[in-house]
Amino acid sequence: MAVLVSGAGLIGTSVALALRAKGAEVWLSDRDEGTAQLAADLGAGSVVPDLRDAKGIADVAVLAMPPAAVAAALAFGQEYGVADVYTDVASVKELPVRRARELGCDLSSYVPGHPLAGRERHGPAAAQADLFLGRTWALCPLPETSPAAVEAVTGLVVACGADPVTTDPGTHDRWVALISHAPHVVAAAMAARLAPSSVPPDALRLAGQGLRDVTRVAAGDSALWTEILGANPGLVVLADTRCCGQTVTGVASRPGWSNIAAVRTHSVVAVDDSIASRWGPRIVQFVQAVARVLKKR
Numbered sequence: 001m002a003v004l005v006s007g008a009g010l011i012g013t014s015v016a017l018a019l020r021a022k023g024a025e026v027w028l029s030d031r032d033e034g035t036a037q038l039a040a041d042l043g044a045g046s047v048v049p050d051l052r053d054a055k056g057i058a059d060v061a062v063l064a065m066p067p068a069a070v071a072a073a074l075a076f077g078q079e080y081g082v083a084d085v086y087t088d089v090a091s092v093k094e095l096p097v098r099r100a101r102e103l104g105c106d107l108s109s110y111v112p113g114h115p116l117a118g119r120e121r122h123g124p125a126a127a128q129a130d131l132f133l134g135r136t137w138a139l140c141p142l143p144e145t146s147p148a149a150v151e152a153v154t155g156l157v158v159a160c161g162a163d164p165v166t167t168d169p170g171t172h173d174r175w176v177a178l179i180s181h182a183p184h185v186v187a188a189a190m191a192a193r194l195a196p197s198s199v200p201p202d203a204l205r206l207a208g209q210g211l212r213d214v215t216r217v218a219a220g221d222s223a224l225w226t227e228i229l230g231a232n233p234g235l236v237v238l239a240d241t242r243c244c245g246q247t248v249t250g251v252a253s254r255p256g257w258s259n260i261a262a263v264r265t266h267s268v269v270a271v272d273d274s275i276a277s278r279w280g281p282r283i284v285q286f287v288q289a290v291a292r293v294l295k296k297r
Contacts, residue, residue, distance in 0.1 A: 012064030
């Protein structure tokens, strides 16, 4: 199998390393040439200088990039015929599918996917060949997706050591909001509470493993998580509020937190889609603000 990995970050490079370990021919592409070259230096494959000159280079192309970038990359790849089949690894599925339809992409060769694996570190240097070993990898074939495309991407997933699970984009987004995205918001909120203006250094000396476990994922790629939450805000808010029995009601001003969307909460009896649509953007603002606090620490 020949595979093109477009996007040589943590997930893309981990896919490449896993496939190389199984003897696959892997080609690498990234908008940053230095990132692609670093992945290649780590043994992840060979760099493709220009995808416009790479017609037929791969059986499967893996689009390893944020949700908002997937559809354009799919359209570009199909325009230049770089692969027979395409999949992605974005954490949200309805957004890239909707935009792919709008761009007129050939959906028969596209299998939306999402490996449920990752680390709080990012970039090719953090990649691991065994990152997907025993982990779930969601596949969300569309009504237009051909059986041959599904078979090819399923084979890639199995070669990476993951367990493929088939679902649809809407169901996927609803459940990852609960099991993945909402926990990240909670971790970021907890990390933000540890800002120097709120917690003295002596208090942090008392921190044990529990606090580290709760806040570990908040150290992830803040730019990527902002995009992920921005692509699925309503469902994330529903998940958070249903778990906590609370809903975000406003932004409080606190000394030293002028850029923080600090929130106060109150109990609610029920949460509906109107609440989610109203407060979804606040989640994105909140994580952006948390990222700024974490960078200062």
